[in-house]
Amino acid sequence: MANILLVYPSPEVQKQWRFGFSLNLLYLSSILKQAGHKVIFKDYSVENLNLEALTELLSQIEVAIIEFDSFPLKRALNIHNGEFLANFIKHTNKGIKTIAFGYDCILQPRIIPNIDYVLAQEPEKAIAYVIKCLLAKMEINRQDLGTMKIEDLDDLPFPDRTILSSYAEHGGSIYRKSTLAKSTLVQTSRGCMNTCRFCQRKGWTNKYNEHSIDYVISEFHDITASGYKNVWICDDNFTFNLNRAKKILKRLINDRLTEGMHIALSSWIRIDREFLELAKQANVSVISVGIESTNQEILKFYNKQINLDETEKLIRFADQLGVYIVGNFIIGAPMETENTINDTFEYIMRIPFDQVNVKILDYMLGSKLYSELPDDKKNSERHIFACKETALNDFPMEYLKNRIHTFMKEFTASRRNHFINKASRFGLPYKLLNGGVRPHR
Ligand code: SF4
Structure with missing residues (x-):
């Protein structure tokens, strides 16, 4: 079982405030914990990116999963900050396997520098398989991935709300009082x-x-x-x-x-x-x-x-x-x-x-x-x-x-x-x- 870092990169423009966080990452957290992994969550839309602290954290991490989001949710892209983080993670610790997922990956499937695998579909059913393949250095079979779709939404566990910071749960951030x-x-x-x-x-x-x-x-x-x-x-x-x-x-x-x-x-x-x-x-x-x-x-x-x-x-x-x-x-x-x-x-x-x-x-x-x-x-x-x-x-x-x-x-x-x-x-x-x-x- 692996130590997994879930990351929401900060939006590139701080637009008009509205409450929100990534439910997608919370679903992934529940699924990964159920599979026995240890999960650490960093939401840079509400907290400051401290590279020193991140470097220390990365020394314990085996897999980093970065969400590449699209406009309607945070009203701004976060993909360039996602690319920056992928680059930083790989240069800090080459051994960490990196995965990108998110609406932007589905809208524009592509190779992303310093990302080992771009998951261009709903991630919940496929994430454990992708992690297993990357850690075991096995090939990821696209046909198998194609079958890993959510048919019944009730198959999902409840999103893991325990990983949210008090900031996130009270409408605050480093820029905004709760x-x-x-x-x-x-x-x-x-x-x-x-x-x-x-x-x-x-x-x-x-x-x-x-x-x-x-x-x-x-x-x-x-x-x-x-x-x-x-x-x-x-x-x-x-x-x-x-x-x-x-x-x-x-x-x-x-x-x-x-x-x-x-x-x-x-x-x-x-x-x-x-x-x-x-x-x-x-x-x-x-x-x-x-x-x-x-x-x-x-x-x-x-x-x-x-x-x-x-x-x-x-x-x-x-x-x-x-x-x-x-x-x-x-x-x-x-x-x-x-x-x-x-x-x-x-x-x-x-x-x-x-x-x-x-x-x-x-x-x-x-x-x-x-x-x-x-x-x-x-x-x-x-x-x-x-x-x-x-x-x-x-x-x-x-x-x-x-x-x-x-x-x-x-x-x-x-x-x-x-x-x-x-x-x-x-x-x-x-x-x-x-x-x-x-x-x-
Ligand atoms: S298609 Fe999109 S904009 Fe139109 S009602 Fe549905 S969610 Fe809303």
Whole structure:
């Protein structure tokens, strides 16, 4: 059995804060411990990279596993820092076997310098085999690897939350003071069979896989017993199977598993009032929904079907219930005009969103939009923002950034009183450390 180092390299750009860590590494930790390995975890997205301390640590390590992540999770790549760490590890101790895995390896399978094996698939079923082969200097059989897929998500153990630092569990880092009560992530399903053309997730999974409801409830028992107060359900789309999502919420309510807890989740807007009522009863405090645009031609371009009137009614209903709604929007489609941007911004202002994210359309590796670009436009970039400079719409990049910046200032100012009233009636969206007060924006 080996001493194994699991590493999350630091993101290359520190973008707007949001809670999170790599659940993938936590699943690997559980699997490797079950196989009898000793696991040490270093998360350089929250802690400082101290090369002296790392050198000392490496003297006890036989295998280092580095996650090469993709944009949506930490909102920045970490692959160059991953390459730096691989180089550092091999130069410190040549005998250490190095493995890279992660969404970036699936999106762009390649040889990575100083990495002994790049695992370009979901790693959980294959990791023990790859480690065994590397340590025994045996050839890794690609055909065997191809059979090591997760058919039943319930085969996975619960992620190993014991390896997380207090920083990670309280929303802090070396750059940011901890503010949240004990917090964690949970994943009840992977994938989403919706067809949004900008969605990068389609690049690393083309199937939808879900845990049984019993598994989810059992994991929530574990989470509750461990004293977590904020839980982010980090499924790609928690309500892709709306009936199942409702059944999970009903069980959480009946088993009183989320009392005193706050839950946040992401969902498409194909939900209904019953879902919102159940969510409220289960202590879901935040729902993040993708709407993208209010222009039907643009929605058609994104391959997204949304009934805007129905969406407005649902958001108003969620607001009455005291559920905080985050709306996600994109500007910059090829047919975008001043009028369509104005229409989208007016819609946002009219409706009681508690927070919005407005992004510039990004053609990201893995998305259908990116795959349809001619090669000369991709120019080996992993993503290309839509703007006049890239000939993907008529608006200069700076102009789009300014439009968003100005709008966000207006939006934030306009919601201040609404937020204060809502928080005083229903409480804050997240539980805070030691009862401190920190608004969510
Ligand atoms: S609903 Fe969300 S997860 Fe599903 S395809 Fe669209 S953007 Fe991706």
